[in-house]
Amino acid sequence: MAFLRQLLLAARFALLLPLAFVLFSREKTKRAFPPSPFQFVGVQTDQFMAWTRALFRSVTSTAVNVNEGYKTFSLKHNLAFSLPSLTYGCITILPPSQLDVLNRPEADLLSHPIQMEVMQPGYLMGDPDELLFKNPIQFEVVRQHMTKDIGFFAASTADEIHHLFSEGFRFTSKQTTVGVWNFSLRIVGRVANRALLGLPLCRNETLLERSAMYASVVYFGSTIISSLPTSMRWLVGPIIGVVGRRHANFCKQIMEPLIEERLRARDKADLTEMPNDALQWMIQKSARSDPNNLKPDVIAQRILILQITSIYTTTLALSHILVNLYGSESKDDFVAGLRSECERVTAEHQGLSTKQAIDKLYRMDSTIRESLRVSPFSVIAPIRIVGSEGGIDLGEGHYLQKGARVGAPFQAIHHDDRYYTNPYKFDAFRFSRAFEGSGIGHRQHSEQELTVNVNDRFLSWGYGRHVCPGRWYISQTLKQILSYVVQKYDISLQGEREDPKSLLNFIVPPTKSQIKIKKRDHIR
Ligand code: HEM
Ligand SMILES: *[C@@H]1O[C@H](CO)[C@@H](O)[C@H](O)[C@H]1NC(C)=O
Ligand SMILES: *[C@@H]1O[C@H](CO)[C@@H](O)[C@H](O)[C@H]1NC(C)=O
Numbered sequence: 001m002a003f004l005r006q007l008l009l010a011a012r013f014a015l016l017l018p019l020a021f022v023l024f025s026r027e028k029t030k031r032a033f034p035p036s037p038f039q040f041v042g043v044q045t046d047q048f049m050a051w052t053r054a055l056f057r058s059v060t061s062t063a064v065n066v067n068e069g070y071k072t073f074s075l076k077h078n079l080a081f082s083l084p085s086l087t088y089g090c091i092t093i094l095p096p097s098q099l100d101v102l103n104r105p106e107a108d109l110l111s112h113p114i115q116m117e118v119m120q121p122g123y124l125m126g127d128p129d130e131l132l133f134k135n136p137i138q139f140e141v142v143r144q145h146m147t148k149d150i151g152f153f154a155a156s157t158a159d160e161i162h163h164l165f166s167e168g169f170r171f172t173s174k175q176t177t178v179g180v181w182n183f184s185l186r187i188v189g190r191v192a193n194r195a196l197l198g199l200p201l202c203r204n205e206t207l208l209e210r211s212a213m214y215a216s217v218v219y220f221g222s223t224i225i226s227s228l229p230t231s232m233r234w235l236v237g238p239i240i241g242v243v244g245r246r247h248a249n250f251c252k253q254i255m256e257p258l259i260e261e262r263l264r265a266r267d268k269a270d271l272t273e274m275p276n277d278a279l280q281w282m283i284q285k286s287a288r289s290d291p292n293n294l295k296p297d298v299i300a301q302r303i304l305i306l307q308i309t310s311i312y313t314t315t316l317a318l319s320h321i322l323v324n325l326y327g328s329e330s331k332d333d334f335v336a337g338l339r340s341e342c343e344r345v346t347a348e349h350q351g352l353s354t355k356q357a358i359d360k361l362y363r364m365d366s367t368i369r370e371s372l373r374v375s376p377f378s379v380i381a382p383i384r385i386v387g388s389e390g391g392i393d394l395g396e397g398h399y400l401q402k403g404a405r406v407g408a409p410f411q412a413i414h415h416d417d418r419y420y421t422n423p424y425k426f427d428a429f430r431f432s433r434a435f436e437g438s439g440i441g442h443r444q445h446s447e448q449e450l451t452v453n454v455n456d457r458f459l460s461w462g463y464g465r466h467v468c469p470g471r472w473y474i475s476q477t478l479k480q481i482l483s484y485v486v487q488k489y490d491i492s493l494q495g496e497r498e499d500p501k502s503l504l505n506f507i508v509p510p511t512k513s514q515i516k517i518k519k520r521d522h523i524r
Contacts, residue, residue, distance in 0.1 A: 005239065025052045027229035033090040034386075034401035036082040041069035043084060054084040063379045063411065063502035069093060070412040080394060080406075086227045087117075087504050088383060091405040094394075096416070099408055099456045101392060102464030108388040109406075111466050117226040123233075123241035124218050125248070125301055135289060138302040139469070141281045146195070146473040151355035152276060153195055157477050158353035160194045160202065161187070161484050173519045177494055180513040184318035185212055185311070187481055192310050195473065196303060197258065198277040207254045214247035215308040223504065252300040259283075259296040278306060313377070314474055316509050320375040321368060321482060323510045324426040327493040334428040337363055338486045352483055355476065362444055364479045366432035369451040372460040374426045376414050378505045380407040382462045410459045411507065419457040451475040491517050 026032065029051040030040075042065035043054040058065070062085060069081035074095035082092045094101055102109065112133065121127040132138070146153075164187060165171070189212060193202035201207060221240035225233050262275075262283055274280055282302060286293040293299075325334060341363045342352065349357035384406055386392050391401040400406060415423040420430070429436075435444040452471045454461050461468040485491070494514040501508045 021052070023229040023231055024055065025049070027231070028052075028055055028084075028086065028089045030082075030084070030090045034391075034404045036090065036092055036404065037398045037400075038080045038082045038092055039069075039073060041065045041072070041081050041083045051084060055086050058083070058085045059504055060502075062505055063507070066093060066379050066409050067412055070095075070409050070416075074409065074412075075416075080398070085380075085505065087223060088405050088407075091380065091383065091407055092400060093380065093407055093409050096409075096413055096456055098394060099463055101394070101406065102382065102384065102408065104388075104392070104464075106387075106465065108386070108392065109464075110385045110387040111382070113385055114383050118222055119218065119305070120222040120225050120237070120241075123225060123237040124221060124244040125305075126245060127301070131292075132298075132302060132305065135293070137282060137285050137289065137293060138278075138306050141278050141285060142306070142473075143469040144285075145278070145281050147469055148472050150473045150476055153473060154355050154358060154476065154480070155353050156194055157191055157480050158351075158484075160191050161481055163203075164190050165484065165488070171489060171517050171519050173521060175516050175518040177514050177516050179511070180319045180322050180515055181315065181509060181511040183515070183517075184322065185315045188311055188314045188318055191477055191481065192314060193307070194277075196278040196306055196310075197255070198275050198279070201255065201258055204254060207251055210247050210250045210254075211304060211307045212311065214244060214251060214304060215312045217244040217247060218308050219312060223506075227504070248301070248304055251304060252297060255300045255303060256296045259299050263294065263296070279303060310470055310474070314478070316377055317368075317372060317474075318478060318481065319510050319513070321371040321478065322485075322491070322515060323493065323497060323513050324371045324374060325367060325428060325482075326491050326515060327497040327513075328426050328428070330428070331492075334367065335486060337429060338367065338483070342483045342487050352480065358476050358479050358483075359445070361479050361483060362432045362435065362448055363429055364483055365451050365475070366430060366448070367428040368475065368478050368482065369449065369458070370426060370428055370430045372451065373414050373420065373430075373458060374424070375500065375507070376411045376460065377507060379409075379411045379502055379507065380505050381410040381459060382464065382466065383407040384464075408459055408463060413457060413459060416457075451478075488520060489517050490520055491515050 030036070042058065042061060043050050047053055062083075065083045069083060070093070073079040073081040074093075078095050078097055080092050080094050080098065082090060085091050115133060116130060119125065119133070121130050121132055125132060168186070186208070189208040190202055193208065196202070217240065221244055225237050225240060228236060259279065262279060266283060266287070279299070282299060283294070286299060325331065328334060341361060345357055345360045346352055349360070352358060386400050386402050386404045386406065389402055391399045391404070393399055413419070417423050431449045432444070435441055435448060449458070452461075452475050454463060454467050456463070461471045492515065494516055498510050498513055
């Protein structure tokens with residue numbers, strides 16, 4: 001069956017290759033977009049079919065092109081530049097001084113169409129009218145319940161981490177080798193689902209595995225779909241859709257009995273007995289809108305959207321943290337510094353399972369922020385489309401017209417030595433060191449740049465209107481995970497560090513890296 005499907009796919013491609021070339025040239029070249037007033041990077045204008053060839057080269061050269069443009073135009077002249085991208089067609093990259101453009105109101109600068117390219121709800125979620133995103137109840141749940149006031153999650157997260165390590169992994173004082181990605185995914189899947197669905201479903205390994213598979217299909221499938229010209233998407237979209245929706249339906253079947261039970265209990269239960277998790281908050285919010293939103297299938301799909309937006313990004317973050325920390329030349333110093341901080345705060349707060357205690361882990365916070373800084377997830381982010389009729393004025397006679405695509409040079413900014421000395425070096429205590437033994441420790445809480453702080457030199461949470469509302473919750477959670485691991489285990493990176501490679505706009509995650517892990521002797 002699978003083979004037949006592949007054969008069919010190959011046949012469709014072979015027949016349509018010449019047509020495809022024409023369609024790519026028509027829909028993805030700069031003629032299909034409003035003219036850019038800026039210089040182009042990555043197009044060799046003297047070549048035959050220069051733009052189409054540049055488009056295909058962007059698969060491997062997006063990072064190189066953005067870096068070149070950043071050095072040539074942004075650093076020297078404070079100017080934007082444009083480049084071809086197979087996924088986005090033609091995109092203009094803002095210089096750091098103009099990131100403020102990303103704060104424009106929604107009508108001037110659209111994020112919805114870009115989000116739809118990333119999610120492809122028509123093909124991958126059975127939602128061609130994009131209703132799940134036009135009324136994004138799942139995002140409102142995060143915004144209302146998972147922002148600054150996150151103390152509530154600390155104890156259940158601590159419990160979940162401890163349960164997974166003691167009942168699931170069961171590492172001993174004998175060394176075990178695990179893949180960094182697999183290890184991170186298992187931790188994050190458990191912990192995030194505890195907040196989304198609560199016990200016992202967050203421990204259902206089948207559900208966790210299948211929702212991770214769904215996330216991969218959504219991320220990789222949507223990139224393939226949106227890299228094709230619109231007139232070709234129907235060829236490939238449905239095939240990717242079938243694969244994706246099979247995973248989604250499997251997950252829904254596991255979640256639906258719980259959802260139905262919660263819906264039945266909704267009228268009866270008094271408020272004090274309500275479970276505290278995203279599912280429950282979602283049901284309460286959905287009840288106040290269109291009755292359609294209370295269908296178990298719709299609620300399950302919204303939970304799936306939260307799983308894919310939170311679990312993939314967090315697994316990426318945790319994998320990088322482990323590789324950066326345990327692959328660092330100064331690993332021993334960093335680990336010793338983190339352990340002593342954990343011990344001190346544990347003693348002061350009788351443990352690390354309250355928000356008050358976790359908030360005191362400043363070196364831990366710095367380690368996480370530094371890893372997010374040194375290992376950005378993509379070359380360009382965020383990406384938006386100009387929506388205002390009059391376009392956007394970038395000064396000195398430069399206008400971005402309606403329909404133009406703009407983005408921020410995420411990776412280049414994080415590696416700019418004007419903002420960070422030794423920018424390619426992972427320096428775990430970069431953000432906390434200034435407060436050590438300086439007599440200004442009391443100012444640390446208000447003055448240290450914390451993981452959750454967003455500014456124009458730190459774009460891991462996005463920038464402008466759609467900045468990640470899950471960052472307080474996940475920053476606290478990552479600190480809890482890392483303190484647990486650092487305190488209880490000895491870890492080393494197996495082999496050499498992988499050099500980060502880029503593919504289209506992605507920076508490839510460290511999926512091949514492995515770590516050796518064993519329990520520390522004197523820790524029970
Ligand atoms: C380390 C992990 C995470 C990273 C790096 C991250 C990063 C981001 C980024 C960059 C955006 C903005 C996208 C854009 O502007 O186009 C975003 C949006 C969002 N994130 Fe996160 N995120 C993480 C974890 C989470 C978690 C755990 C949750 C939920 C519990 C979450 C919920 C959301 C939501 C709901 C949005 C959409 C906001 C909107 O469109 O207005 N994120 N995230
Ligand atoms: C991760 O897990 C998958 C499937 O369980 C396995 O095939 C793969 O080899 C693992 N990766 C690493 C790096 O250990
Ligand atoms: C997950 O939940 C489903 C549905 O409740 C159940 O059939 C299955 O056995 C569970 N799997 C595991 C590994 O707990």
